[in-house]
Amino acid sequence: MPITLAQLIREARLRAGDMTQRELASLAGTSMENITSIENGRNKNPSPEIISGLANALDISVEDIFHAIAGTLNRLPWERVSDLDLKDPELELMFRQVDSLLIGEARERVKAFIRFTLDEERKRKRREIEEGKKT
Structure with a gap:
């Protein structure tokens, strides 16, 4: 079942350190009413400015937002691992090694450090x- 825009934005907001709708609105350069409307599924096609602001504030791609709007986003961005193609080859190698070599507590420590x-x-x-915005 495709991920809706409402689901994507709400999940990304909560994943970003339990950000409030008011905080997201401020970071995205829009009103809290717009955020509420998007998360409740009433606004299914926000303006390009809002989409760009949401992408920047939530650290997700504009493409993922457009896929959610189109009904073609099948996984949340942070759930995708098979398409690991990082700009830094050393970092990509490290992630692959963590996945294949570490188990138990060592793996959890690495994940906790990355989350932090x-x-x-x-x-x-x-x-x-x-x-x-204050200046």
């Missing part, structure tokens, strides 16, 4: 966006 690092980067990115 990504959460910190998302927070930093949000702060930069917020500071940019």
Whole structure:
């Protein structure tokens, strides 16, 4: 069953450190009413500006948002692993080695570190966006 735009945006928002709708609206440059409307499925075709803002704020691709709008997104972006094609070959090799070599607690430590690092980067990115809007 395809992932809807409402599902994609809500799941991505919650995955980004339990971000509120108000925080997402601010980061995406739109109103909280627009975010609520999108997440409740009332606005199924937001403007290109909102789509771009959502993609930047949620760290997801514009293409994934368009696929959700078209009803052709079959997996959430963070659930896809078979299409691992990173810009950094060393990083790609490391991810593949973690997947094939580590088990149990070692694997969980790596995943916890990656989650922590990504959460910190998302927070930093949000702060930069917020500071940019204040000036």
